[in-house]
Amino acid sequence: MYSTARASGRSDTNRAFVYEVVGLSQTNTDKLDYPIRRSGTIYLTVPYGRMNQEMRRINRLGGKIVSIKPASAYTKKEAQNNRPLQQQPTKNNPHKSMAHAATQEIPVNIYRPKDPFVGKCLSNTELVGEGGIGTVRHLIFDLSGGNLRYLEGQSIGIVPPGTDKAGKSHKLRLYSIASTRHGDNLDDQTVSLCVRKLEYNHPETGELIEGVCSSYLCRLEAGADVAITGPVGKEMLLPEDPNANIVMMATGTGIAPFRAYLWRFFKEKHEDYQFKGFAWLIFGIPTSANILYREELEALQAQYPDHFRLTNAISREQKNAEGGKMYIQHRVAEHADELWQLVQKENTHVYICGLKGMEGGINDALTAAAAKEGGDWSAYVKQMKQQERWHVEVY
Numbered sequence: 001m002y003s004t005a006r007a008s009g010r011s012d013t014n015r016a017f018v019y020e021v022v023g024l025s026q027t028n029t030d031k032l033d034y035p036i037r038r039s040g041t042i043y044l045t046v047p048y049g050r051m052n053q054e055m056r057r058i059n060r061l062g063g064k065i066v067s068i069k070p071a072s073a074y075t076k077k078e079a080q081n082n083r084p085l086q087q088q089p090t091k092n093n094p095h096k097s098m099a100h101a102a103t104q105e106i107p108v109n110i111y112r113p114k115d116p117f118v119g120k121c122l123s124n125t126e127l128v129g130e131g132g133i134g135t136v137r138h139l140i141f142d143l144s145g146g147n148l149r150y151l152e153g154q155s156i157g158i159v160p161p162g163t164d165k166a167g168k169s170h171k172l173r174l175y176s177i178a179s180t181r182h183g184d185n186l187d188d189q190t191v192s193l194c195v196r197k198l199e200y201n202h203p204e205t206g207e208l209i210e211g212v213c214s215s216y217l218c219r220l221e222a223g224a225d226v227a228i229t230g231p232v233g234k235e236m237l238l239p240e241d242p243n244a245n246i247v248m249m250a251t252g253t254g255i256a257p258f259r260a261y262l263w264r265f266f267k268e269k270h271e272d273y274q275f276k277g278f279a280w281l282i283f284g285i286p287t288s289a290n291i292l293y294r295e296e297l298e299a300l301q302a303q304y305p306d307h308f309r310l311t312n313a314i315s316r317e318q319k320n321a322e323g324g325k326m327y328i329q330h331r332v333a334e335h336a337d338e339l340w341q342l343v344q345k346e347n348t349h350v351y352i353c354g355l356k357g358m359e360g361g362i363n364d365a366l367t368a369a370a371a372k373e374g375g376d377w378s379a380y381v382k383q384m385k386q387q388e389r390w391h392v393e394v395y
């Protein structure tokens, strides 16, 4: 069993230290995402395990550390004042406002591959049930002491350790973020991923090949360091409108951004953002044991039947109308008339995430429904794209 508290050390305030830093310009302070005070001083709370890394970073940005004190020496109020800007409930604070993806600042590339953020793995748990196919893991990384922040629908890069066949450092791989901006622990200090271990047989030799980064992540132990870049991506951000209808179509790990959306809509409580629209998740997976986050999704459906609908397409267990395997496009075809009515509402957004190629079948299914009413689906999709209501991220 992994111990989250032990791995992170976060609950042990004696293991965090507060750096008093001077000499940083406002521009550089922005990079640290801490408010600069009138005195020109900033205070950074740094976990023990990240002290050297943060010192080097401050040096690089031209800052000077004038004192280091254990975080436990600070009162709760002082500690709160030392939290990054993004966590402070100000008028323009995205945490206290709603999903202002369009109007709020969208964080991008805070960390780049040459200087990634080194986070810690807090937990790594299997998501595929008994009898399911393959390995998919839910990973939570500790971001404390860093500056990485993100919005629902964005991705982060992971740089696997080691070198490729040419002896060069591995390139980063992108992964959709599966948590809300507040993280699974609701403390704004973590980011979660949903990672499938890539395994295939070499087409010529038949040898079993394991994907470099996905295998590394799926085996990552709690407490291990992980090099993180980003965040990136603007395609899958949520609309501002809390009354919007959100149609989500996922295959496999394509569920990741939708988990973040649904947690934001239904699991978190925000003072001034309450989702009042209709969210519909159509989820394609091979077996029922592969329904990732199943318990939580079903609980949401039971709790919010008027606002959330879950429709699974389980290819190896269910049959489509022609007696073949039930893939996501067959479910979309079954509900095509209803979906066509829904997407014609100006406040409906469609998000597609998962396997490359899935969009084709979905388009085919909706073409017929639109045509029944004299509609031209391909023209309509173009219009939806222009209106930023049709969002696709496939890989």
Ligand SMILES: Cc1cc2nc3c(=O)[nH]c(=O)nc-3n(C[C@H](O)[C@H](O)[C@H](O)COP(=O)(O)OP(=O)(O)OC[C@H]3O[C@@H](n4cnc5c(N)ncnc54)[C@H](O)[C@@H]3O)c2cc1C
Pocket: 155, 173, 174, 175, 176, 177, 194, 195, 196, 197, 198, 200, 201, 202, 203, 210, 211, 212, 213, 214, 215, 253, 254, 256, 393, 394, 395
């Ligand atoms: C925006 C975005 C978001 C993503 N989000 C996620 C996510 O949330 N979860 C997730 O698990 N992944 C996600 N991915 C995919 C992820 O980035 C990696 O591509 C994936 O984990 C494989 O990386 P790897 O290093 O394990 O494989 P690699 O070692 O890089 O191997 C991949 C290569 O293997 C070869 N290959 C793969 N399958 C076969 C096959 N059947 N036959 C022959 N050759 C093959 C191909 O050449 C392929 O390029 C995302 C990708 C993008 C672009």
